[in-house]
Amino acid sequence: METITKNNIFNSQKLRQDFPILSKKANGKPLVYLDSGATAQKPKQVIDAISNYYQSQNANIHRGVHQLSQEITIAYENARATIQKHLNAAVSHEIIFTSGTTESINLVANSFGKKYINASDEIIISEMEHHSNIVPWQVLCEEKGAVLKVIPINENGELRIDEYKKLLCSKTRIVAVTHVSNTLGTINPVKEIIALAHEKSIPVLIDGAQAVPHMKVDIQALDADFYCFSGHKVFGPTGVGILYGKEKWLNKIPPYKVGGGIIKTVTFEKTEYADLPLKFEAGTPHIGGGIGLAAAIDYVNEIGLENIGAYEHELLEYATLKLLAIEGLRIIGTAKEKASVISFVIEEVHPLDVGTILDKQGIAVRTGHHCTQPLMEHFGLPGTIRVSLVFYNTKEEIDVLVNGIQKAIKMLR
């Protein structure tokens, strides 16, 4: 992919050609897709891998003696190895296929909770969590009589590490925080968060749904006990995601769902579970999803996450500057370390109205509370307009957005 970074100029226009949907029109206008934080578009390399799986590879895995089954089993396990390598996990059986980040978190909350959470134990999350990293813990606390503790944020939308230190105590059983805020874009110092918990032998789960598409994640360097992300946000298919778990934890906690494919022996008296990773993968998995996700990871690695990160940072700075020039516009989330996500509000106009008028101009943004209602409450807002940028977005699109917002303001005020 020399052409992409030739002379250090990131060739976004060329990469866009890999994404068939980006040449589509929306409401009769060229589509400007600024909602990759909700779900990213798919390159033809991923679409082809999925299509090829159904056209010429389909069979069930891990059980057939026939050639097709053996071939797809190898392909599926290679997909797992691709993800292991990408995250720099120690071994491939620490990579569990799930349906997405939500299921990954539910798996840990259920299985870890069943074994390790008791009445008056404490679980720490943060104020900027997505509902999917709040509700599973809340339900667990209700069931067990445990207590949910919340790390507050400062006015820039950064975690208060000083407060976090105070929350960590002998009652804390697990810490679950996001790597990157889906609403604010804040990149949290997860390495430090993990190290602080580990000083007290407390395991940490990281929600990496918004991090993996933008940056290199080295699981072993972070020393995370659990790490979750979704396939569809990293240019792969929907319905597939990953739970990374340290081998020692995955061996200790019970299966989340049970059924076929995860057992060694079943008698009516007792069932002995299979080894990792199959212990957590009951039922026929989303095989095509796993294949597609590996293709997406390969695609991202071919461009290079460092190149992606540098280009997205440039986009973030450009967009921030341009947006701030709009009168009455206020950015929510001004952390020092940010991924290419910008939330904002505009005086005297409602986010939903702005989103509607932008849509009419072919511009796709997200409006609302972004599944982070407690965070919205912190800022005293009913919602924001969120623009999320990835490597296939361009400065020209940001200009179109800015003009679109100006037009919306003119119409709405």
Added chain:
Amino acid sequence: MRIAEIENELIEEFELFGDDWEGKYEHLIDLGKHLPLIDKQHKTDDRLIKGCQSRVWLHSELYDEKVVFTADSDAIITKGIVAILIRVFSGQTPEEIMQADLIFIDDIGLKEHLSPTRANGLVSMIKQIKMYAIALNLSQNS
């Protein structure tokens, strides 16, 4: 005017804009600005149509066997949509409201607001309007 007549009037009014989305939305916003506003004392949580993104308060009263609606919203396009509904339904009898079909929404090109998952879309507003009509009809006949 009967419900069907008002609906036809609205269809004709919006047809004038053709493919001009800007004109159509400017008109919708303008209708929103002239929405018969809910009295402050009625702007309470129990009159709030719960939705995801914009808030809508809707109030109904019976005058002379006809239902009169007033409303408000924090979003102006939403206000425009409520204003259209109020224009159709205010001043009608509970029975007429209960029986009304609402295909005109499609005909005036606001179909995208009809999606049941769209935050505070038309669906929940229409449901609430019909609920009020049913309740008023019951109280009238009891």
